[in-house]
Amino acid sequence: MFTAAAESFLKQAREIQEEELRRFASRVAALLQGPELGPEAVDCLQRLHLAVAATKYPRKLDGKFVELLQTVLCSSKCPEQIQVLCAAILREMSPCNDLILSCDEIQDTKLLSLVSSVLLAQGNKKAEVSAVGQRIVKVLERRLPEGQSARYLLPVLSNIISVSPESLTEEQTNVVSKKMADWLRYASIQQGVSQPSGGFFSNPRTRQPGPVTEVDGAIATDFFTVLSVGQYYTQDQWLNVQAFSMLRNWLLCYGGKGLKTPNSDDKSGMDRSVMSMVSTTSTSSRLLPPKERLREKAFEYCQRLIEQSNRRPLKKDDGDLQKACLIEAVTIMDIICKQDSSYVYRAVSFLKILHSRICGDATYARALLPIAQFFLNHSKMAAVDSDAIYKHLFTDIPAQLFHNPSLAFEFVQFCKDNSQLFTETSSIFRQSFPNLFKFLAWNSPPLISEFVDLLPFLLDAGTAIEIFHLLLDLPCLTAALDIQLRSPALLTSERAASDPAVKPATCLEAFRHPLYKSMFQYLLRTKSAPEDAPERLTPLRQLLGSLASSPRVVQCAETVPVLLELFFRVVAEFADGPLINQLVVLLLQRSDQLYEIPAFKDDVYRVLSSQLVMLCKLHPALIVELSTEILEFSGTVSNIQNKEAIFTHVVWAIGEYMSVSYDKRCTVEQINRFFETLEAMLFEITQLRPLASTPSYAPRAISVLMATLTKLAARSQDLIPRVSMFLSKMRTFVQNPAVTSVYCEEDLEEILIRATELMNLLKMPSVAQFVFTPPVDVASTRFQREVNDSLPFALRIVTRLLEPTPGFMPG
């Protein structure tokens, strides 16, 4: 809770002036140098910490004071709370130039860990990371004094190797590898003892510790692991936990050939041509060099963990840990097999058994991903058929568990990591893309950026059309998934529950209604189905209208414009003429068949209209090739209001590309036909009805109609008189009171200016022809590319030439 008190403290801390801070710091210094460090010192250090931490701008503390903090931190007499506070302040100020700290003399492992946290925060300008690494290995090498535990040092080491694996020499890594192998394999399997409470009556030997147990209570019969349970734990058991926790990191850095940083590509180790079928046995492992020995122990540890994950835990939360251990174990096995392919044979059979054990259990679904990754990496080497694994993963899991956000995230990451799989057309991965979109439909905000990365891999000439429909219907998919989740399991015996003639009253009823069932099934399909026609989803879309305002559906709808733009950008790279034509036809058709969410429709229209222009630029001949569809669309009056953006851009495209310079097949008859259709449209929307109210249309629709008609007339010059006459009538239109009451003044002025300019241009037909129909090679010059922008400018120039005196041009 960010409370009023906290807000006030924060404000005060930020407003402390430098002088005040200096005085406070000297007060703290005096306390720290005093004989006893009590509650007052604690309180002051806490406030000092806040003063430094509260602002992102630097707080200057005197160099001597910073030195004092370091001295106090390292002093053995100092209470732990004070030490932790000093470390916190030093870290907060980092990177810090006044640091004199060194870990060289520190014997106490806990203090060493604390000091390391300060040193590692310095950004490694002075090789602090390496120095700390050296010190830690040195401490680990020797026998630790009584009461000290290596437990506090392993996390530091793990941190260091993540930042700078080259901090350790090969000899040092061998030393640590050797110890890790021992910690992993030879920790005590007796429980620890509680610390004796002391006192006269205490008897430290009252209770003998028993053996550790498994998570289900059974006595453990094999070596100790993180899934071993005891009342108290010994030091080596703690080290076992620490060692396993850092094992993956360690193996990634030092397990392979040569030095690897954790971030580098770890697709390595597949360089052995002869695969050993005989696994290394434990007895001979003592002879192995440290790296190989650690690998062996790690592998055994992972096998044991996987077996232990089969047990039913007494404590529910241990079940979560079992699953996390399972995932880690499989991942580590994968790494080991990459580093030494002789382990592949052992691992494969083991993991296949594991897979069949867990594949039916939804709570283990997340573990299926590293298993599948393992088989993707190694099944070829092991000559094992793992298609069934992939099929189950891609067909069943998304369909059943799309609503699990962590699984959804990890699944999509898995797809991104293996994106090359989607390029094979016939593969199960490629075929399952409708299933993948369920993750996005349900969990839109966290996954949209992941899908932006993934979509290009799913798109090619074969899938483009289906994905186009899928994207437009994505919010419907969300609604359908919602219904699927809420509807009880389908009864196997379908009673005559739904009479086909009776319309379902709710969406839930519709889910099993014979008329709607197949539509739901299509929408919720798990495999690509390009032959099916999504147009038949129209009744379903209407039915789902009641869910159109549900927040989840709206969130999904907001992702569609982004994906559509990306879709077209990718498609533009490979689409040929026929595919472009198909897309344009579908674009026009689908504009009628969208889920009824108002903001969604507007956004989709906006994207589709600009992408239509892009497609025309790519394949200008489409205007001629699709003249029927385009004529029909541009000749439907309702389109001007309902789909204004698309209509305007279609009309613009007609004006731009209906020309013999873009397609030799463009005939005068075609131009005339388009002219007549558009003329009728312009007439319709500028008609002055004497008694009825005048509807208002988008001014830019009027403008673009006028411009296009002019352009067409410039190419088929018998049309010029008709256009000129029409344009001259625009004056009457804009001055009519019925019109001025529904349009705003600026818009009407613009319309009039444009009409005038176009008319004037038509008075010089050859100029008009040049401006409006440039030869294609000239079109590549900068002027022509910007002809859309420069057209008004050009028109104004021409107008000025014709009307030297300011005529009826306002302003």
Next chain:
Amino acid sequence: MVRAFVLLALGGPDPPTLPGSAHSGPAPCRVLYSRVFRTPPGTPLVPGGPPRQRLRRKEQLLAVARQVASQCRLLQSSSGRPSSPQLPQLPDEPISLQDAPGGVFQLPPGDPFPQRVTVTWLSVLALAFALVCDPQENLSLAEITLRRLAPRLLASLRLLGPGADVLLRPEAADVLLDRLLPHGQMLFLNERFLQATDREMGIKTSR
């Protein structure tokens, strides 16, 4: 490995409860406590030296916090949860967070860290806890770690109360992190190990 831990106040549409406060804009998202465990290699040096490096660190953490707050709000609205807080339980007991909203998302390279990171988060009432992890991290373990850190921090820092312990007692949070997430290392602790850790920290558990 975990790069950073952030404890943030979600902020949001409610105006701040300052008495006599003139403005009533939405409360900002605030980082109440944070701990950065390391800066990975390949991070470009910032010109301007240590102060700018520190500034960048603070701003990166704030950027993470804002993303978490935004994802949390979106999740709350999509699942139709009421924005009224649940009844807080006895502050002494570790609170069970089984149904607490949470999620995971990725931040691309350059925004705000030079490398890609994965953020996993958990929210309780008006607060959120987030782990900034390396891309290939074991997210199941990260979620377990968060679910263990959150109730202990809530109790130890009295986060559900009216005080400002979270700002004034950083060492309490440090101690918890040193045990459950030392130097950014997540630990595979089963329930008994966790109890042993609680004992070491002096936390009373009911089990």
